[in-house]
Amino acid sequence: MLxxxxxxxxxxxxxxxxxxxxxxxxxxxxxxLADSGARVGILxxxxxxxxxxxxxxxxxxxxxxxxxxxRVLPTGRLEFGADPAMVARADVVIVVIGTPVxxxxxxSMTVFERSADDIAPFLRPxxxxxxxxxxxxxxxxxxxxxxxxxGCVVQVAFCPERIAEGHAIEELRSLPQIVGADExxxxxxxxxxxxxxxxxxxxxxxxxxxLAKLFTNTWRYMKFAVANQFLMIAExxxxxxxxxxxxxxxxxxxxxxxxxxxFAAGPCLFKDTxxxxxxxxxxxxxxxxxxxxxxxxxxxIVQRLRGHYGDLTxxxxxxxxxxxxxxxDDPRASLSYxxxxxxxxAGAEVLATDPYVRDDRLxxxxxxxxxSEILILGAPHNVYRSLEVAGRDVVDxxxxxxxxxxx
Ligand SMILES: NC(=O)c1ccc[n+]([C@@H]2O[C@H](COP(=O)([O-])OP(=O)(O)OC[C@H]3O[C@@H](n4cnc5c(N)ncnc54)[C@H](O)[C@@H]3O)[C@@H](O)[C@H]2O)c1
Numbered sequence: 291m292l293x294x295x296x297x298x299x300x301x302x303x304x305x306x307x308x309x310x311x312x313x314x315x316x317x318x319x320x321x322x323l324a325d326s327g328a329r330v331g332i333l334x335x336x337x338x339x340x341x342x343x344x345x346x347x348x349x350x351x352x353x354x355x356x357x358x359x360x361r362v363l364p365t366g367r368l369e370f371g372a373d374p375a376m377v378a379r380a381d382v383v384i385v386v387i388g389t390p391v392x393x394x395x396x397x398s399m400t401v402f403e404r405s406a407d408d409i410a411p412f413l414r415p416x417x418x419x420x421x422x423x424x425x426x427x428x429x430x431x432x433x434x435x436x437x438x439x440x441g442c443v444v445q446v447a448f449c450p451e452r453i454a455e456g457h458a459i460e461e462l463r464s465l466p467q468i469v470g471a472d473e474x475x476x477x478x479x480x481x482x483x484x485x486x487x488x489x490x491x492x493x494x495x496x497x498x499x500x501l502a503k504l505f506t507n508t509w510r511y512m513k514f515a516v517a518n519q520f521l522m523i524a525e526x527x528x529x530x531x532x533x534x535x536x537x538x539x540x541x542x543x544x545x546x547x548x549x550x551x552x553f554a555a556g557p558c559l560f561k562d563t564x565x566x567x568x569x570x571x572x573x574x575x576x577x578x579x580x581x582x583x584x585x586x587x588x589x590x591i592v593q594r595l596r597g598h599y600g601d602l603t604x605x606x607x608x609x610x611x612x613x614x615x616x617x618x619d620d621p622r623a624s625l626s627y628x629x630x631x632x633x634x635x636a637g638a639e640v641l642a643t644d645p646y647v648r649d650d651r652l653x654x655x656x657x658x659x660x661x662s663e664i665l666i667l668g669a670p671h672n673v674y675r676s677l678e679v680a681g682r683d684v685v686d687x688x689x690x691x692x693x694x695x696x697x
Contacts, residue, residue: 302329302379303329303379303380304329304330304331304369304376304379304380305323305328305329305330305380305381305382306323306328306329306330306331306380306382306383306384306483307330307331307333307376307377307379307380307382307383307384308320308323308330308331308332308333308383308384308386309333309334309377309383309384309385309386309387309405309409310333310334310385310386310387310388310405310423311330311331311332311333311334311384311386312332312334312336312339312340312343312349312370313334313386313387313388314350314352314455314458314557314620315386315422315423315451315453315458316332316334316384316386316387316422317332317343317348317349317352317355318352318355318453318458318459318462319384319386319422319451319458319462320332320368321355321358321359321362321368321459322358322458322459322462322463322487323486323487324362324365324367324368325358325361325362326486326487327367327486328367328486329367329369330367330368330369331369331370331371331376331379331380332368332369332370332371333371333372333373333374333376333377334370334372335372337372340370340371340372343359343370344370346359346360346363350619350620351456351617351618351619351620351646352455352456352458352459353456353457353459353460354459354460355458355459358459374408374409374411374412375412376412377409377412377413377414377417378412378413378414380414380417381414381416381417381418382417382418382420382479382483383409383413383417383418383419383420384420384422384449385402385405385419385420385421385422385423385433386422386423386451387401387402387405387423388401388423388557389401389402389423389424389425389426389561389565390561391561391564391565391568394568395564395567395568396426396564396565396568397425397426397429397565397568399426399429399432402425402429402432402433402436403436406433406436406437406440407436407440410437410440410441410442411440413437413442413444415442415443416443416444416445417442417444417445418444418445418446418447418476418479418480418483419433419434419437419444419445419446419447420446420447420448420449420480420483421433421446421447421448421449422449422450422451423451424450424451424503424504424507424558424562424565425448425500425503425565426500426565426568426569427497427500427501427504427569428497428500429448429500430446430447430448430470430496430497430499430500431446431472431496431497433446434446445471445473445475445476445479446471446472446476446496447469447470447471447476447477447479447480447496448470448471448496448499448500449467449468449469449470449480449483449484449499450468450470450499450500450502450503450506452465452468452503452506453465455556455615455618455620456615456617456618462487462488463487463488464488465488466488466490466491466492467481467484467487467488467490467491467492468492468494468499468502468503469481469484469491469492469493469494469499470493470494470495470496470497470498470499470500470502471493471495471496472495472496477493481493503562504562504565504566504569505566507558507559507562507563508559508562508563508566508577508580510559511554511559511560511562511563511577511580511581511584512563512576512577512580513547513548513549514549514551514552514554514559514580514584515554515579515580515581515583515584516548517548517549517550517551517552518551518552518554518583518584518587518687519583520534520535520548520551521551521687522583522590525594525694525695530693530694531551531689531693531694532689532692532693532694535548535550535689550688550689551687551688551689552670552687552688553584553587553588553614553615553624553625553626553668553669553687554584554587554625555584555614555615555623555624555625555626556614556615556620556622556623556624557614557620557622557623559584560581560584560585560623561623563577563580563581564577564581567581584625585625585628587625587687588625588628588629588632589632591629591666591685591687591695592629592632592633592636594685594695595607595664595685596636601637602633602636602637602638603636603637603638604637604638604639605637605638605639605663605664606638606639606641606661606662606663606664607633607638607639607640607641607662607663607664607665607666608640608641608642608643608658608659608661608662608664608665608666609626609629609630609633609640609641609642609643609658609666609668610643610644610655610658610665610666610667610668610669610671610674610677611626611643611644611667611668611669611670611671611674612624612626612627612630612642612643612644612647612649612652612668612669613626613644613646613647613669613671614626614669615669616669616670616671616672617646617671617672618646618669619644619646619647619648620647621644621647621649624668624669625668626642626644626668626669629666629668630642641653641657641658641661641662642658642668643655643657643658644668644669644671645671645673646671655673659677659679662682663682663683664682664683664684664685665679665682665683665684665685666684666685666686667684667685667686667687667688667690667691670688670690670691674690674691675690675691677691679691
């Protein structure tokens with residue numbers, strides 16, 4: 291159950307309440323909506339995060355967000371709270387809570403059930419509920435039924451978030467917005483809401499929009515898997531993949547969309563591919579193969595190291611970058627952590643470092659450099675691109691420090 295935190299203007303009207311508004315998706319969206327002139331209530335369980343926000347401090351890295359928070363806070367159009375009664379002050383509630391997969395790699399409905407139960411007693415009649423989290427197909431209709439069972443007459447729409455984390459402020463204003471609704475009126479209201487941000491609205495049913503979002507993420511995940519499998523094949527053939535990739539792509543438009551290899555990780559791509567897999571009754575060979583390749587990258591690296599050094603016991607190995615991607619402080623589902631774990635199991639001494647991730651187990655870059663005999667690039671932060679590695683062995687699957695597995 292949510293607990294009250296702050297309700298500075300408990301009687302005033304809000305235009306929008308964002309449930310999960312302190313998160314990586316909810317917060318940039320709240321800021322951009324407030325910047326467009328809307329009065330936005332950020333409703334979130336994480337009180338520590340709300341307090342930092344109210345003090346003008348961003349809880350995570352997001353390009354342009356510090357400036358935007360500083361601009362919007364003094365307008366009084368942003369409010370922070372953990373009391374679900376906040377929803378009684380708005381006609382529109384956007385839901386952006388996390389949607390992890392469960393222990394069976396299937397969707398977990400309990401997150402929506404709980405939050406629907408929390409807010410149902412306070413909803414105004416005909417509130418527009420906009421689901422923005424990435425969801426298992428059918429969730430939007432399921433949520434509407436859940437509210438109906440609790441005596442709430444609401445309109446629902448599914449309007450997926452498609453930003454790349456770290457670029458939300460810019461992309462919220464430039465990407466087309468998918469609006470999935472099964473009733474004209476709900477679609478019209480959701481379209482009007484997002485026209486505050488972008489001129490291009492793409493209308494679909496809820497089920498079409500749910501699939502569109504899952505297909506988008508799964509497509510990206512599969513493309514990374516192809517890139518990673520090609521790297522493995524080239525390495526096993528003793529060929530420099532950086533050079534192969536250059537040959538494939540250089541001035542050749544039909545191959546320009548082949549991504550470079552790297553850790554395909556983070557809070558979305560893997561779990562959304564698994565959600566789609568669950569939707570196919572676990573018969574989704576391409577998605578499942580992509581998962582095997584991408585999740586297998588850390589083990590592939592360990593196998594290559596073993597092939598070269600034999601036993602890794604006592605080897606001092608540095609991992610540069612623990613975030614799930616470059617220029618991010620987000621370590622969620624980062625494959626650098628999976629690699630760290632495998633190396634520790636193999637008996638190595640691991641010196642993991644990252645300029646942005648807060649984690650007591652990490653060491654400063656200088657320590658990692660001074661003490662490691664082998665360096666593995668985990669996340670290609672800019673600071674590592676021109677790093678002086680002084681003849682050490684380097685594993686650079688990203689191709690950011692010269693490329694390849696140079697042992
Ligand atoms: N991170 C991304 O780049 C990205 C991009 C597109 C879509 N998505 C999707 O957006 C959704 C949210 O992802 P995220 O990365 O922002 O997650 P997040 O964990 O950063 O944010 C979720 C927020 O919801 C809050 N919360 C959880 N349960 C709550 C409840 N019952 N009531 C109030 N607040 C609650 C949490 O405290 C947190 O602040 C997921 O479905 C994700 O797949 C994420």
